Structures are given as structure tokens and as C-alpha cells.
Amino acid sequence: MKAALTAASALAVLSLSAAATAQPPPPHAEDAVHGHQLFMADGCYQCHGTVGQGGSAAPRIAPDPLPAEAIAAYIRKPAGQMPPYSPKVLNDADIADIHAYLATIRKPDVDVGKRLGGGRN
Amino acid sequence: MQDDSNPSARKPSEIGRRTLFTAVAAGGAVSLANALSASAQTGPAQAASREMLKPRTAPTGAPSAAAMQAETAPPPASEVFEARSGSDYMVDVIKALDLGYVATLPGSSFRGLHESLIDYGGNAKPELLTCLHEEISVAFAHGYAKIAGKPMGVFLHSVVGLQHASMAIYNAWCDRVPIVMFVGNTLDSAKRREGIEWYHTALDNGAIVRDFVKWDAQPTSLEDFNEALLRAYGLAVTQPAAPVLISVDTELQEAPIPVGKRPVPRLTLPTQPVGDPAALAKAAAMLAKAEHPVIVVDRMVRTPEGMAHLVELAETLQCPVIDKRGRLNMPSSHYLNQSENARGLIKSADVILGLELTDPWGVVNTLLDRIERVERHTAAPGVKLITLSTHDLLIHSNFQDFERYQPSDLAITGDAEATAPYLIEAVKQALPKGQQAAMQARSDKFRAAHADTRRRAYEEAAYGWDASPVTTARLCAEIWPLIKDSDWAFVGANSSFQSFWPQKLWDFDKPYQYAGGSGGAGLGYGAPAAVGAALAHREHGRLVVNIQGDGELMCAPGSLWTAVHHKIPLLTVMHNNRAYHQEMMHIQRMADRHERGVASAHIGTAIDSPFIDYSKLADSMGMWAAGPITDPNELGAALKKAIDVVKRGEPALVDVVCQPR
Numbered sequence: 030m031k032a033a034l035t036a037a038s039a040l041a042v043l044s045l046s047a048a049a050t051a052q053p054p055p056p057h058a059e060d061a062v063h064g065h066q067l068f069m070a071d072g073c074y075q076c077h078g079t080v081g082q083g084g085s086a087a088p089r090i091a092p093d094p095l096p097a098e099a100i101a102a103y104i105r106k107p108a109g110q111m112p113p114y115s116p117k118v119l120n121d122a123d124i125a126d127i128h129a130y131l132a133t134i135r136k137p138d139v140d141v142g143k144r145l146g147g148g149r150n
Numbered sequence: 151m152q153d154d155s156n157p158s159a160r161k162p163s164e165i166g167r168r169t170l171f172t173a174v175a176a177g178g179a180v181s182l183a184n185a186l187s188a189s190a191q192t193g194p195a196q197a198a199s200r201e202m203l204k205p206r207t208a209p210t211g212a213p214s215a216a217a218m219q220a221e222t223a224p225p226p227a228s229e230v231f232e233a234r235s236g237s238d239y240m241v242d243v244i245k246a247l248d249l250g251y252v253a254t255l256p257g258s259s260f261r262g263l264h265e266s267l268i269d270y271g272g273n274a275k276p277e278l279l280t281c282l283h284e285e286i287s288v289a290f291a292h293g294y295a296k297i298a299g300k301p302m303g304v305f306l307h308s309v310v311g312l313q314h315a316s317m318a319i320y321n322a323w324c325d326r327v328p329i330v331m332f333v334g335n336t337l338d339s340a341k342r343r344e345g346i347e348w349y350h351t352a353l354d355n356g357a358i359v360r361d362f363v364k365w366d367a368q369p370t371s372l373e374d375f376n377e378a379l380l381r382a383y384g385l386a387v388t389q390p391a392a393p394v395l396i397s398v399d400t401e402l403q404e405a406p407i408p409v410g411k412r413p414v415p416r417l418t419l420p421t422q423p424v425g426d427p428a429a430l431a432k433a434a435a436m437l438a439k440a441e442h443p444v445i446v447v448d449r450m451v452r453t454p455e456g457m458a459h460l461v462e463l464a465e466t467l468q469c470p471v472i473d474k475r476g477r478l479n480m481p482s483s484h485y486l487n488q489s490e491n492a493r494g495l496i497k498s499a500d501v502i503l504g505l506e507l508t509d510p511w512g513v514v515n516t517l518l519d520r521i522e523r524v525e526r527h528t529a530a531p532g533v534k535l536i537t538l539s540t541h542d543l544l545i546h547s548n549f550q551d552f553e554r555y556q557p558s559d560l561a562i563t564g565d566a567e568a569t570a571p572y573l574i575e576a577v578k579q580a581l582p583k584g585q586q587a588a589m590q591a592r593s594d595k596f597r598a599a600h601a602d603t604r605r606r607a608y609e610e611a612a613y614g615w616d617a618s619p620v621t622t623a624r625l626c627a628e629i630w631p632l633i634k635d636s637d638w639a640f641v642g643a644n645s646s647f648q649s650f651w652p653q654k655l656w657d658f659d660k661p662y663q664y665a666g667g668s669g670g671a672g673l674g675y676g677a678p679a680a681v682g683a684a685l686a687h688r689e690h691g692r693l694v695v696n697i698q699g700d701g702e703l704m705c706a707p708g709s710l711w712t713a714v715h716h717k718i719p720l721l722t723v724m725h726n727n728r729a730y731h732q733e734m735m736h737i738q739r740m741a742d743r744h745e746r747g748v749a750s751a752h753i754g755t756a757i758d759s760p761f762i763d764y765s766k767l768a769d770s771m772g773m774w775a776a777g778p779i780t781d782p783n784e785l786g787a788a789l790k791k792a793i794d795v796v797k798r799g800e801p802a803l804v805d806v807v808c809q810p811r
Binding site for chain 2 (some may be wrong): 070071072074075076078079080081082083084085086089091092109110112113114115117118136137139140141142144145146
């Protein structure tokens, strides 16, 4: 485990969330746990949200993430504003683990439109 | 040892009053020490008190000229009471302005004005509001003005208060919002008491903020005060609106009103500048001919009429509107509000009409935040740009808030809100007949796109629904059902920090439901501006909600106290991401760039160890508070309780530990 994972106390509380929307761990559960730690420690959550839900700083990247290779290709050489991650910071195995984590995330079963009483339309 | 039997060994308090009085009046410590040594004789206690009072430089023995004068001159002919002083007359003039309120942190350089306002003026119209920092006073007035549609007054202490206030003044300047500010000053150096009054005096207070006020003056007579203030008010509220500053001499405040007639203040408000009709006809022709016209609007709408005109203009052309949200210009529920689809629309536009844009360059270009900052055009080549704005009427050189220069094909100088009715007429004239089918096709397309945008927003809001920290989408989705059936208003500063979820999920259809951000993006605006806006909403009985960033609240936490003290109902929902999150992303960008990983990005950016307990903070100031809430399923109930408190007329705060954005 990287020192980074424990160092960032600001992230500690966020890490606790352990993807509340994540479903039972898939076959490579450890990869996903490690991937989640990396997702937090390497700051992906800062722009994409702790469960990859996206926001004004970056798009949604889960559920149904891009394949691990596509993620790797993207984050090494992003097309837009995203900062590039070099292999020195995040190797391909790490990225595969991040992908494993993102793959555990499911869409919650909630009908927001209904809860909001229709709103406009 | 003190010998009370010795009649000459009296305590200092027993020294003849007249002696002590003259000594003090003659010039402080030196004379006081002399007076004491003249009365007191021997003994250790006396020696000690003499020691304490000894001047640092040995007295010459001979009394100073000032002491002589004080000792020998008859008591001043002046009275100890005066019926009225200049500051009473100033209050008469201030009352002519309909300011409503004056926000202040007290300062001796305007004590005359302060006392006249509350006693002579009856502390009504305007009423004095207590603030705990001058930055709060000004931001409070900033938030108020955008909702009330008129400026508030602010009293500022000379030099120090004004410098505290300066960042908030800059925000109001960038946001083109009127505020009428008064700063004390003691012009006559012979009238300044020794010590602090010199620190709190400036040759030219206005110089501190002159780069970002529209006008300032330092009147030297009451007539001059009357004229300066009336002029300042008119300038402040004429578009482009901006803060103004009047420096008020303490002597003028405190000296008796000179005999003679005082002018009766008479305020005539100027009209707003309207665009040139010939240019409007040209613009109308370009818009009527366009196949893909787009309206981009930033800081146009101040009134319900303004909003109705923008809607009419858009409907006449069946033209999508991108609201940059400097104000609430276009109802979010209107199908031609296509703000969420801005990128595609700008790309395909053939004519863009920019209304009160703060950054025309940024509408059609972008600069990527990379090692080499790459410039990209976001609009199609050949796009025609029309601007209608007062932006260029008020530009100063030093601060670069005027943004990058963007040539336009037709630049019309005029206030967009005031000009809109004339532009609508011109467009109606210019539209060729027999366009119904084309117009209907546009209408159908944008209705479908609008419905789809809302459907997608509901869909997206579901992701991370149960996550902890709470998502900003969930936060906004929990608030909406609790406010939507009331006459509500959102006073949050910059919704981009909540990923624009309020705008995506709520129905904004009245201009007062949102009033844009700080203008200059200087931290410390949100909380006090929300309280100021809530004050303006109070007389309409509206249910007011602020979503408040944690870092920003701590720049001006005392704002909460003012809300409690003055009974201003407002729900503050903390968007508590426990960091200066925007800055954390910047540090991460630098670390990534240097291939160093981001393990330390929290240093200097996280607000942790300890976390701040915002509900305790609010509670300490007498505000109803709940939280910190980390479980999204507990949020609805807490918000409901808080809203009950707010509906009873009090402020309340709910601290929610949230996702970064």
C-alpha cells in the first residue's frame, strides 16, 4: 500500500464511505478494494466524486466504466482539462485496480424524478 | 507606608478637581505628573505613583505653552451641550435616499453620524444593522441590493474599516452592484487627538478603493455633503451600477449646524441608458436572418419585467438562451432555457446575441489549463457576434476584471434590460412573413431538448444517491420538495460548487429566486451576502435557502450572528467538503504535472485535524443548528426541522458532510 493512502487525513473520512452504492465484491475483490484506495489517494474522487458520479469538475465515470486499457490510455494523455497521470504515479496494475473498483459500482435504485414531484416538464 | 494623618498625603483622586482637570486638558501625562507632584509629598506609596506617572523625558520644569494657555485661559466659551450638529442634517439627507438599512461595525470616525441616525433619525428608514466585520457589512449590502433592487448604506471606520471592507467592495464592483458607503475621516490635523486618531485618518481615504468604486467625494460643508450624496446615489444606481463612497469629516459631523438655510435634499433618479435604434434595427435584421441564433445572457435581469422581455425576445425568435447566471435571467423551466446544452449550441450558432456579458471572449473561446495554455475557439468560424451591454462604460485600468478583448460584429452600448423592449419591436419588424413552419420546428426541437435535459438530470442525480459523504445532487434533491410549494428563494453564491444541481433540479422562474455570485470571486461573500439577501426577502415572507461552502463561511463566520441578532430567517445548508477543494484540485494538477503523485495535495488545502463543527459554531451564536450529517438518509428529516424553524422567522443551519462538488 502506498504511503499516500494513509497520509491524506483529509481523505480519511471520505475513504470510510467505501462506496455506499457498491454491490457485493466481484471475483477480484481485493483489486477493487485496492482500486478504491487508489481512487481516493490519487485524487480521482476530487473531480469525479467518490463513486465516480461526476459533477461540474469532471464527468461521471461509473457505473459501466470504460475498459481498463481505455482508462489507462485516457489518463496518460487526456484530451481536455484532466491532468495527466504518469506511470511513475500510477502504473498499469494500479489502473486495472481502479477499473475493478469502478466496475463494482451499481446505479442506485431510486427514481429521482418521482421523488421531486415531477418538477417541470 | 501610607500616612493618612498627613493632610498633604492625599490620594490622587482627592487632588483638587480643578487642578487635575486643567492638567489633563493641558496635555496628558506630563502635566498630570506635575499636578501630582505638586500635591503629593513623601512616602513610598506616593513615590511609587509618582514613579508610574513619571514622564519618559524629564520635565523641563517650566510649563509648556499649551499648559500655560490651559491654566490661564478662561474656560472655553463653548457649551457642553449642543442641540444639533452637522450629522443630524446628514441624516436628513440620508433619509431622502430610501436606503432602508445601514450596515456597520461601529467606528469612532463616524460616531456623530451613528448617534444621529439612531437617535435623531429614530433608527428607522434607514435602520442600523450590526455586523462583525466590515467585509461582512459590505457583502451584506451587496446581497441585499440585488434582491431589494436598491442600495443599502454602509458606515465604515476611517482607514482600518475601509481596508477591511476593500475586498467586499471589489466583489460588488466586479458584480456591478450599487452600495452607498460612508467613511469617517478627520481632515483638520489640529482636531485629531494624539495617538489613534492619526492612525485612523487618511489624506485621501478614497484612494484606497478608487480603482473599484464608481465615484467618491470628501465634502467640506453640509451643502457639499448634500450635493455629493445625491450625485453619488444617482451614479451608483445608473447602469452599470457600482459602489460609491462618501468620506465624512468628523468635524462636519460633530460641529453645530451653521446658522442659515440648509438645502432640502431632492433626489431625481436618472433613466437607464438605452441602445441606439439604428444599431438595434441592424441587430434585429441579423437575428431574423439567422438559422441558428443563440442568446447568451449574463447580468441582464433586475426585475420581473426584464425577465418577461427576455422570454418574449427568445420566443419571438424561437431562439435558445444560455444563461451564464450572473443573475437569474431566463426561467429554468422555460423550454428555450438551454443553458445545459451550451457547448453544442455555441458550436453550431451562426449569430450570437450577448446580453450584458461579463466575458464575451469566453463565450466563443477557451484557454486550456495545461503546461502550455492552449487557446481553442468554441464557436464556428464565421459566427457573428452582437453585444448589447453597458460593460465598457465602466472600466478602470488597474484591476483586470474587464476580461479579454473580444471584437464583435456589432457592439451596442446600452443597458440590456432597458433596451430589450425596443429590440423586441425591431425583431418583430425584421422577421420575414411566412416563417411559422420554421419557427414551429425550432420550438419543437427545443421543447424536446429541454425535456430531455431534465430527464437526464434526474437520471444523473441518482448516481451516488446513498453515498457518504452526501452527493450535492442528493443534497439539492432533498431540499426541493421541502421548499417548492412556498414562495422560496435560493441565495447560494456560486452553484458551480454544487455542480449546478439547484438549477438542474429546481424550477427557477422568478428573478429574485437567484442573484448570481460574488462578481470578483473573492472568498467571504457567500455567507454575509446570503444574510443580506434574506433581509430583502424578509418583508415578502419568502423561504430563503443558502447552500454554503465551509471554507468560505470561515472567512466571515460572524455573518451568522447578524442573522440571529436581527431575526433574519434563512436556512443555511453547509456544503461541507472539509477542504478548500478548488485549490486542492489545483495542487493536484501541479503534482500530476511534476509526476510526483498527489499524496500531499491536502497540505494547505484540507480543513481537518480538527474538523470544524459548524452546528456548534451556529449554536454558539444562538442559531438553531443540526449536524454534522454524514448519512444521506438522515438529511431529509433534519432539513424539515430546520425549515420549520425558518418558517417561524428565525435562521437555522444544517451541517452536511458533502462530496467535493
